[in-house]
Amino acid sequence: MNPPEHLMLPGPTPFPELVREAMGTPAIGHRGGEFKTVLERVFPRLKWLFQTQNDVFLLTASGTAAMEAGMINTLNTGDEVLVFCCGVFSERWAEMAELLGAKVTLIQVESGKINTVTSLEAALNVKNDYKAIVFTHSETSTSVLNPLKALCETVRKLATPDTLIFVDAVTSMGATSVPVDAWDIDIAISGSQKSFMISPGLSFLSVSPRAWRVFETCERPGLYFNFKKYKKAQDAFSTPYTPATHLILALDQALAMMETEGLTEIFERHARLRDMTRAGVKALGLELLVMADTDASPAVTSVRPPAGISVDAIRAGLKKDFGLIVANGQKELKGQIFRIGHLGYQFDRDIEMTLIALEKVLSDLGHPVTPGSAVSSARNAVQAAQKRPETVS
Ligand SMILES: Cc1ncc(COP(=O)(O)O)c(C=O)c1O
Structure with missing residues:
Protein backbone atom coordinates (compact mmCIF):
# COMPACT_ATOMS: atom_id res chain seq x y z
CA MET A 1 0.00 0.00 0.00
CA GLU A 261 -10.05 30.67 13.43
CA GLY A 262 -9.94 34.48 13.09
CA LEU A 263 -8.10 36.72 10.64
CA THR A 264 -5.08 37.39 12.83
CA GLU A 265 -4.69 33.71 13.63
CA ILE A 266 -4.96 32.73 9.96
CA PHE A 267 -2.30 35.25 8.97
CA GLU A 268 -0.03 34.20 11.85
CA ARG A 269 -0.34 30.54 10.88
CA HIS A 270 0.61 31.24 7.27
CA ALA A 271 3.53 33.46 8.27
CA ARG A 272 4.74 30.77 10.65
CA LEU A 273 4.50 28.03 8.01
CA ARG A 274 6.49 30.19 5.61
CA ASP A 275 9.16 30.88 8.23
CA MET A 276 9.36 27.19 9.15
CA THR A 277 9.72 26.16 5.52
CA ARG A 278 12.41 28.72 4.78
CA ALA A 279 14.39 27.86 7.91
CA GLY A 280 14.08 24.12 7.24
CA VAL A 281 15.21 24.14 3.61
CA LYS A 282 18.11 26.47 4.45
CA ALA A 283 19.21 24.01 7.14
CA LEU A 284 19.33 21.35 4.41
CA GLY A 285 21.84 23.53 2.57
CA LEU A 286 19.39 24.51 -0.17
CA GLU A 287 19.07 27.96 -1.71
CA LEU A 288 15.83 29.90 -1.79
CA LEU A 289 14.77 31.78 -4.92
CA VAL A 290 13.52 34.69 -2.78
CA MET A 291 16.54 35.65 -0.71
CA ALA A 292 15.06 38.30 1.60
CA ASP A 293 12.69 37.01 4.29
CA THR A 294 10.71 40.25 4.05
CA ASP A 295 9.95 39.57 0.35
CA ALA A 296 8.71 36.00 0.86
CA SER A 297 5.11 34.92 0.23
CA PRO A 298 3.20 33.27 3.09
CA ALA A 299 1.60 30.93 0.53
CA VAL A 300 4.53 29.25 -1.22
CA THR A 301 8.31 28.85 -1.04
CA SER A 302 10.52 28.35 -4.12
CA VAL A 303 13.62 26.23 -3.56
CA ARG A 304 16.58 25.58 -5.86
CA PRO A 305 17.74 21.94 -6.00
CA PRO A 306 21.34 21.18 -4.97
CA ALA A 307 23.89 21.03 -7.80
CA GLY A 308 23.68 17.73 -9.66
CA ILE A 309 20.22 16.77 -8.37
CA SER A 310 17.19 17.43 -10.55
CA VAL A 311 13.86 18.92 -9.54
CA ASP A 312 12.18 15.91 -11.14
CA ALA A 313 14.14 13.49 -8.93
CA ILE A 314 13.22 15.41 -5.78
CA ARG A 315 9.54 15.64 -6.71
CA ALA A 316 9.44 11.96 -7.68
CA GLY A 317 11.07 10.89 -4.40
CA LEU A 318 8.66 12.95 -2.31
CA LYS A 319 5.72 11.50 -4.19
CA LYS A 320 6.84 7.87 -4.26
CA ASP A 321 8.07 7.50 -0.70
CA PHE A 322 5.84 9.97 1.15
CA GLY A 323 2.84 10.77 -1.10
CA LEU A 324 3.84 14.44 -0.93
CA ILE A 325 3.14 16.55 -3.99
CA VAL A 326 5.18 19.70 -4.49
CA ALA A 327 5.11 21.92 -7.59
CA ASN A 328 7.71 22.33 -10.33
CA GLY A 329 8.77 25.80 -11.47
CA GLN A 330 6.79 27.37 -14.30
CA LYS A 331 8.01 28.49 -17.73
CA GLU A 332 11.71 29.42 -17.56
CA LEU A 333 11.84 28.32 -13.91
CA LYS A 334 10.70 24.79 -14.80
CA GLY A 335 13.39 22.39 -13.59
CA GLN A 336 15.16 25.30 -11.85
CA ILE A 337 13.08 25.34 -8.66
CA PHE A 338 10.50 23.30 -6.82
CA ARG A 339 7.74 25.04 -4.93
CA ILE A 340 6.39 23.98 -1.54
CA GLY A 341 2.91 25.31 -0.93
CA HIS A 342 1.89 26.15 2.65
CA LEU A 343 -1.49 27.63 1.92
CA GLY A 344 -4.95 26.91 3.25
CA TYR A 345 -5.60 23.82 5.36
CA GLN A 346 -1.97 23.29 6.38
CA PHE A 347 -0.38 23.10 9.81
CA ASP A 348 3.03 22.99 11.49
CA ARG A 349 2.95 19.18 11.31
CA ASP A 350 2.57 19.33 7.50
CA ILE A 351 5.72 21.43 7.19
CA GLU A 352 7.64 19.18 9.59
CA MET A 353 6.51 16.13 7.62
CA THR A 354 7.60 17.74 4.34
CA LEU A 355 11.00 18.69 5.77
CA ILE A 356 11.60 15.19 7.14
CA ALA A 357 10.64 13.74 3.75
CA LEU A 358 12.84 16.21 1.89
CA GLU A 359 15.78 15.42 4.15
CA LYS A 360 15.40 11.69 3.42
CA VAL A 361 14.90 12.15 -0.34
CA LEU A 362 17.92 14.47 -0.63
CA SER A 363 20.06 12.10 1.40
CA ASP A 364 19.00 9.17 -0.82
CA LEU A 365 19.98 11.26 -3.84
CA GLY A 366 23.45 11.81 -2.40
CA HIS A 367 23.10 15.30 -0.93
CA PRO A 368 24.81 15.58 2.48
CA VAL A 369 22.37 16.46 5.27
CA THR A 370 22.57 16.67 9.05
CA PRO A 371 19.74 14.41 10.26
CA GLY A 372 17.08 16.35 12.15
CA SER A 373 18.52 19.76 11.26
CA ALA A 374 15.61 20.85 9.05
CA VAL A 375 12.90 20.19 11.63
CA SER A 376 14.88 21.67 14.50
CA SER A 377 15.52 24.85 12.48
CA ALA A 378 11.82 25.00 11.62
CA ARG A 379 10.93 24.71 15.32
CA ASN A 380 13.31 27.53 16.14
CA ALA A 381 11.50 29.61 13.52
CA VAL A 382 8.21 28.92 15.32
CA GLN A 383 9.67 30.36 18.50
CA ALA A 384 10.92 33.42 16.65
CA ALA A 385 7.49 33.89 15.02
CA GLN A 386 5.81 33.85 18.44
CA LYS A 387 7.81 36.92 19.38
CA ARG A 388 6.66 38.76 16.24
CA PRO A 389 2.83 38.56 16.00
CA GLU A 390 1.09 39.40 12.70
CA THR A 391 -1.37 42.24 12.64
CA VAL A 392 -4.57 42.38 10.63
CA SER A 393 -3.64 45.29 8.39
C1 LIG B 1 -1.20 34.73 -8.46
C2 LIG B 1 -2.15 34.01 -9.35
N1 LIG B 1 -2.91 34.72 -10.19
C3 LIG B 1 -3.79 34.14 -11.02
C4 LIG B 1 -3.94 32.77 -11.04
C5 LIG B 1 -4.91 32.16 -11.98
O1 LIG B 1 -5.94 31.50 -11.32
P1 LIG B 1 -6.68 30.24 -11.96
O2 LIG B 1 -5.65 29.21 -12.24
O3 LIG B 1 -7.63 29.86 -10.85
O4 LIG B 1 -7.38 30.71 -13.18
C6 LIG B 1 -3.18 31.98 -10.18
C7 LIG B 1 -3.31 30.51 -10.18
O5 LIG B 1 -2.57 29.79 -9.56
C8 LIG B 1 -2.27 32.62 -9.32
O6 LIG B 1 -1.51 31.90 -8.47
Missing part, protein backbone atom coordinates in the same frame (compact mmCIF):
# COMPACT_ATOMS: atom_id res chain seq x y z
CA ASN A 2 1.27 3.51 -0.85
CA PRO A 3 0.84 6.51 1.47
CA PRO A 4 -2.15 8.70 0.55
CA GLU A 5 -1.27 11.80 -1.43
CA HIS A 6 -1.02 15.10 0.40
CA LEU A 7 -0.83 18.28 -1.65
CA MET A 8 1.89 20.70 -0.62
CA LEU A 9 0.99 22.94 -3.56
CA PRO A 10 0.16 26.63 -3.81
CA GLY A 11 -3.22 25.43 -5.11
CA PRO A 12 -5.17 23.29 -5.25
CA THR A 13 -4.88 22.93 -1.48
CA PRO A 14 -6.13 20.13 0.84
CA PHE A 15 -9.81 19.96 1.81
CA PRO A 16 -11.02 19.97 5.42
CA GLU A 17 -13.45 17.12 6.20
CA LEU A 18 -16.40 19.54 6.42
CA VAL A 19 -15.64 20.81 2.93
CA ARG A 20 -15.51 17.28 1.53
CA GLU A 21 -18.81 16.43 3.18
CA ALA A 22 -20.46 19.57 1.79
CA MET A 23 -19.35 18.66 -1.74
CA GLY A 24 -20.94 15.22 -1.38
CA THR A 25 -24.41 16.36 -0.27
CA PRO A 26 -27.54 15.81 -2.43
CA ALA A 27 -28.41 18.15 -5.30
CA ILE A 28 -29.85 21.52 -4.33
CA GLY A 29 -31.84 24.02 -6.39
CA HIS A 30 -29.95 27.28 -6.79
CA ARG A 31 -33.14 29.38 -6.83
CA GLY A 32 -34.60 27.85 -3.67
CA GLY A 33 -34.79 29.31 -0.16
CA GLU A 34 -32.25 26.87 1.25
CA PHE A 35 -29.55 28.01 -1.17
CA LYS A 36 -30.44 31.67 -0.55
CA THR A 37 -29.75 31.11 3.14
CA VAL A 38 -26.30 29.81 2.21
CA LEU A 39 -25.60 32.93 0.12
CA GLU A 40 -26.81 35.11 3.00
CA ARG A 41 -23.92 33.67 5.01
CA VAL A 42 -21.33 33.52 2.21
CA PHE A 43 -21.55 37.06 0.80
CA PRO A 44 -20.95 38.92 4.11
CA ARG A 45 -18.14 36.51 5.01
CA LEU A 46 -16.38 37.25 1.72
CA LYS A 47 -16.51 40.94 2.60
CA TRP A 48 -15.11 40.11 6.03
CA LEU A 49 -12.17 38.26 4.48
CA PHE A 50 -11.53 41.04 1.95
CA GLN A 51 -11.84 43.57 4.84
CA THR A 52 -14.15 45.72 2.75
CA GLN A 53 -17.54 47.37 2.49
CA ASN A 54 -17.25 47.14 -1.30
CA ASP A 55 -19.23 44.64 -3.35
CA VAL A 56 -17.45 41.28 -3.47
CA PHE A 57 -18.76 39.23 -6.38
CA LEU A 58 -18.68 35.48 -6.51
CA LEU A 59 -18.04 34.02 -9.98
CA THR A 60 -18.43 30.42 -11.12
CA ALA A 61 -15.09 30.39 -12.94
CA SER A 62 -11.42 30.20 -11.95
CA GLY A 63 -9.18 33.07 -10.85
CA THR A 64 -8.23 34.03 -14.39
CA ALA A 65 -11.90 34.75 -15.04
CA ALA A 66 -11.98 37.18 -12.12
CA MET A 67 -8.95 38.92 -13.64
CA GLU A 68 -10.83 39.19 -16.94
CA ALA A 69 -14.04 40.30 -15.21
CA GLY A 70 -12.14 43.17 -13.58
CA MET A 71 -10.66 44.31 -16.85
CA ILE A 72 -13.61 43.78 -19.20
CA ASN A 73 -15.85 45.90 -16.96
CA THR A 74 -13.46 48.83 -16.74
CA LEU A 75 -11.16 49.05 -19.78
CA ASN A 76 -11.87 50.49 -23.21
CA THR A 77 -9.73 50.11 -26.33
CA GLY A 78 -6.67 52.33 -26.12
CA ASP A 79 -6.72 52.77 -22.33
CA GLU A 80 -3.26 52.91 -20.81
CA VAL A 81 -2.47 50.30 -18.19
CA LEU A 82 0.69 49.93 -16.11
CA VAL A 83 1.40 46.33 -15.13
CA PHE A 84 4.00 45.38 -12.53
CA CYS A 85 5.45 42.03 -13.54
CA CYS A 86 7.43 39.60 -11.44
CA GLY A 87 6.43 36.22 -12.84
CA VAL A 88 3.94 34.14 -14.80
CA PHE A 89 0.72 35.43 -13.25
CA SER A 90 1.56 39.11 -13.34
CA GLU A 91 2.50 38.62 -17.01
CA ARG A 92 -0.94 37.12 -17.61
CA TRP A 93 -2.50 40.45 -16.57
CA ALA A 94 -0.41 42.24 -19.18
CA GLU A 95 -1.37 39.76 -21.90
CA MET A 96 -5.03 40.05 -20.95
CA ALA A 97 -5.03 43.85 -20.98
CA GLU A 98 -3.37 43.80 -24.41
CA LEU A 99 -5.93 41.33 -25.78
CA LEU A 100 -8.66 43.68 -24.55
CA GLY A 101 -7.09 46.47 -26.61
CA ALA A 102 -5.33 48.39 -23.84
CA LYS A 103 -1.90 49.98 -24.28
CA VAL A 104 0.26 48.22 -21.74
CA THR A 105 3.41 49.49 -20.07
CA LEU A 106 5.36 46.78 -18.26
CA ILE A 107 7.70 47.09 -15.33
CA GLN A 108 9.67 43.85 -15.09
CA VAL A 109 11.95 42.47 -12.41
CA GLU A 110 14.12 39.36 -12.48
CA SER A 111 12.72 36.13 -11.04
CA GLY A 112 12.59 36.09 -7.25
CA LYS A 113 12.66 39.88 -6.91
CA ILE A 114 9.79 42.12 -5.77
CA ASN A 115 8.29 45.13 -7.52
CA THR A 116 9.61 48.15 -5.67
CA VAL A 117 8.10 51.45 -4.65
CA THR A 118 11.11 53.14 -6.23
CA SER A 119 10.25 51.69 -9.63
CA LEU A 120 6.61 52.76 -9.20
CA GLU A 121 7.66 56.30 -8.24
CA ALA A 122 9.96 56.46 -11.26
CA ALA A 123 7.16 55.31 -13.59
CA LEU A 124 4.62 57.75 -12.11
CA ASN A 125 7.07 60.63 -12.34
CA VAL A 126 7.14 60.06 -16.12
CA LYS A 127 3.38 59.59 -16.48
CA ASN A 128 0.77 59.59 -13.72
CA ASP A 129 -2.56 59.27 -15.52
CA TYR A 130 -2.82 55.56 -16.27
CA LYS A 131 -6.34 54.22 -16.37
CA ALA A 132 -5.26 51.31 -14.20
CA ILE A 133 -2.21 49.99 -12.38
CA VAL A 134 -1.92 46.26 -11.71
CA PHE A 135 -0.04 44.61 -8.84
CA THR A 136 0.26 40.91 -8.14
CA HIS A 137 0.47 40.64 -4.36
CA SER A 138 1.79 37.08 -3.99
CA GLU A 139 3.39 35.97 -7.28
CA THR A 140 2.83 32.22 -7.05
CA SER A 141 5.35 31.36 -9.78
CA THR A 142 8.33 32.82 -7.88
CA SER A 143 7.05 33.07 -4.26
CA VAL A 144 7.56 36.80 -3.79
CA LEU A 145 5.19 38.94 -1.75
CA ASN A 146 5.11 42.46 -3.12
CA PRO A 147 4.98 45.44 -0.71
CA LEU A 148 1.35 46.10 -1.57
CA LYS A 149 0.50 48.62 1.14
CA ALA A 150 3.37 50.91 0.15
CA LEU A 151 2.65 50.44 -3.57
CA CYS A 152 -1.01 51.40 -3.10
CA GLU A 153 -0.07 54.42 -0.97
CA THR A 154 2.34 55.57 -3.67
CA VAL A 155 -0.33 55.31 -6.37
CA ARG A 156 -2.70 57.42 -4.29
CA LYS A 157 0.03 59.98 -3.62
CA LEU A 158 1.38 60.36 -7.17
CA ALA A 159 -1.26 59.15 -9.67
CA THR A 160 -4.41 60.94 -10.81
CA PRO A 161 -7.30 60.42 -8.36
CA ASP A 162 -9.35 58.20 -10.68
CA THR A 163 -6.52 55.73 -11.39
CA LEU A 164 -7.73 52.21 -10.68
CA ILE A 165 -5.65 49.85 -8.56
CA PHE A 166 -6.03 46.20 -9.56
CA VAL A 167 -4.67 43.59 -7.17
CA ASP A 168 -4.17 39.91 -7.91
CA ALA A 169 -4.66 38.46 -4.44
CA VAL A 170 -5.16 34.90 -5.68
CA THR A 171 -2.60 33.42 -3.27
CA SER A 172 -2.48 36.24 -0.72
CA MET A 173 -6.16 36.69 0.22
CA GLY A 174 -6.73 34.55 3.30
CA ALA A 175 -3.01 33.99 3.77
CA THR A 176 -1.97 37.50 4.73
CA SER A 177 -3.84 40.73 5.37
CA VAL A 178 -5.26 42.38 2.23
CA PRO A 179 -7.39 45.16 3.72
CA VAL A 180 -9.12 46.29 0.54
CA ASP A 181 -10.68 49.43 2.03
CA ALA A 182 -7.72 50.55 4.14
CA TRP A 183 -5.37 50.22 1.14
CA ASP A 184 -7.93 51.73 -1.25
CA ILE A 185 -7.84 48.82 -3.72
CA ASP A 186 -10.39 49.12 -6.53
CA ILE A 187 -10.44 45.57 -7.89
CA ALA A 188 -9.06 42.71 -5.79
CA ILE A 189 -9.42 39.14 -6.97
CA SER A 190 -8.89 35.68 -5.54
CA GLY A 191 -9.71 32.04 -6.27
CA SER A 192 -11.28 29.11 -4.45
CA GLN A 193 -8.51 26.50 -4.70
CA LYS A 194 -6.12 28.57 -2.55
CA SER A 195 -6.61 29.72 1.06
CA PHE A 196 -10.33 29.03 0.65
CA MET A 197 -9.57 25.27 0.98
CA ILE A 198 -12.08 24.13 -1.66
CA SER A 199 -11.89 22.88 -5.27
CA PRO A 200 -10.96 25.11 -8.21
CA GLY A 201 -13.95 26.69 -9.95
CA LEU A 202 -14.98 29.77 -7.96
CA SER A 203 -13.39 33.19 -7.92
CA PHE A 204 -14.02 36.41 -6.05
CA LEU A 205 -13.71 40.03 -7.03
CA SER A 206 -14.21 43.23 -5.05
CA VAL A 207 -15.39 46.40 -6.78
CA SER A 208 -14.82 49.84 -5.23
CA PRO A 209 -16.99 52.95 -5.77
CA ARG A 210 -14.17 54.29 -8.01
CA ALA A 211 -14.35 51.13 -10.13
CA TRP A 212 -18.13 51.50 -10.34
CA ARG A 213 -17.71 55.04 -11.71
CA VAL A 214 -15.30 53.72 -14.33
CA PHE A 215 -17.71 50.88 -15.16
CA GLU A 216 -20.28 53.50 -16.19
CA THR A 217 -17.89 54.60 -18.95
CA CYS A 218 -17.06 51.07 -20.11
CA GLU A 219 -18.16 50.50 -23.68
CA ARG A 220 -18.32 46.66 -23.80
CA PRO A 221 -18.63 45.06 -20.35
CA GLY A 222 -19.99 41.83 -21.86
CA LEU A 223 -22.62 39.61 -20.28
CA TYR A 224 -21.32 36.71 -18.18
CA PHE A 225 -18.99 38.90 -16.13
CA ASN A 226 -21.08 42.08 -16.24
CA PHE A 227 -20.77 43.85 -12.85
CA LYS A 228 -24.37 45.12 -12.97
CA LYS A 229 -25.77 41.60 -13.35
CA TYR A 230 -23.79 40.44 -10.31
CA LYS A 231 -24.76 43.49 -8.27
CA LYS A 232 -28.46 43.02 -8.95
CA ALA A 233 -28.34 39.31 -8.15
CA GLN A 234 -26.06 39.52 -5.11
CA ASP A 235 -28.10 42.33 -3.54
CA ALA A 236 -30.96 39.81 -3.54
CA PHE A 237 -28.69 36.99 -2.23
CA SER A 238 -28.74 35.25 -5.56
CA THR A 239 -26.43 34.68 -8.54
CA PRO A 240 -26.98 35.98 -12.07
CA TYR A 241 -26.43 32.58 -13.72
CA THR A 242 -26.40 28.93 -12.61
CA PRO A 243 -23.67 28.77 -9.94
CA ALA A 244 -21.46 25.83 -8.96
CA THR A 245 -23.81 24.98 -6.10
CA HIS A 246 -21.63 22.42 -4.32
CA LEU A 247 -18.53 24.57 -4.46
CA ILE A 248 -20.57 27.28 -2.77
CA LEU A 249 -21.83 24.83 -0.12
CA ALA A 250 -18.18 23.94 0.46
CA LEU A 251 -17.22 27.62 0.54
CA ASP A 252 -19.88 28.22 3.19
CA GLN A 253 -18.19 25.62 5.42
CA ALA A 254 -14.70 26.88 4.69
CA LEU A 255 -15.54 30.52 5.42
CA ALA A 256 -17.22 29.50 8.69
CA MET A 257 -14.02 27.66 9.66
CA MET A 258 -11.95 30.70 8.74
CA GLU A 259 -14.18 32.97 10.80
CA THR A 260 -13.83 30.65 13.78
